[in-house]
Amino acid sequence: MAKFRAIPQGFMTIGEIAKKMGVTVRTLQYYDKEGLLSPSAKSEGGRRLYSNKDLVILHQIISLKSLGFSLKDIKGRLNSLKTPDEVADALTEQEDEIRQKIEQLKDSLLEIEQLKTEVLQMQTVNFKKYADIIVDLQMKNESYSLIKRFDDDTLDYIRS
Structure with missing residues (x-):
């Protein structure tokens, strides 16, 4: 008998992504509330679902935060860091x-x-x-x- 999984293939729950990236669920909820990282989807039951793309964005947030960027700065820069020159300027x-x-x-x-x-x-x-x-x-x-x-x-x- 196959194990029933209500989470669609290619998505992770907030708990799974938190564990994988070493952050708390509360942190992810806060990032969602602040518009930094919103889940790609929600389950029928309303659970936040994250994709691999979301995982990459979270990794960027964590990396920039570790370099001393404020969350406000990260939010303002996240979409603009597309070229090496833009990254170098931010650094x-x-x-x-x-x-x-x-x-x-x-x-x-x-x-x-x-x-x-x-x-x-x-x-x-x-x-x-x-x-x-x-x-x-x-x-x-x-x-x-x-x-x-x-x-x-x-x-x-x-x-x-």
Whole structure:
């Protein structure tokens, strides 16, 4: 007796494609809701059915996501990445964004290191002063170390 399969030949259920691609069913439902990856068909019972073409698109989404592209960027680019030049341009843009994020993270790390040094030198916990030091560090104000020497009244006067 042949096993009855309600899923048409050439299609996979959402659970099958999720397992095959290492994503969750919830992720696929979200991609469908956001218009990133809609199933090619639905079963009579309303189950999402995916084709091999859908599998390729999902692979593209996963690949671009692993390179740091946002889902919004992926959605906007998915259909336009047809030639090597278009792919290279998209990768160049992503490369520039990542380099910018790296510079921002380096700046943040330097600010954290400087603030940590100041906190240890102050030997008190004063979040108002910490906030002022952070602002000065972000503004690249070299005189931030003076702040730790002011009392709260003087700092309130300077702030106003």
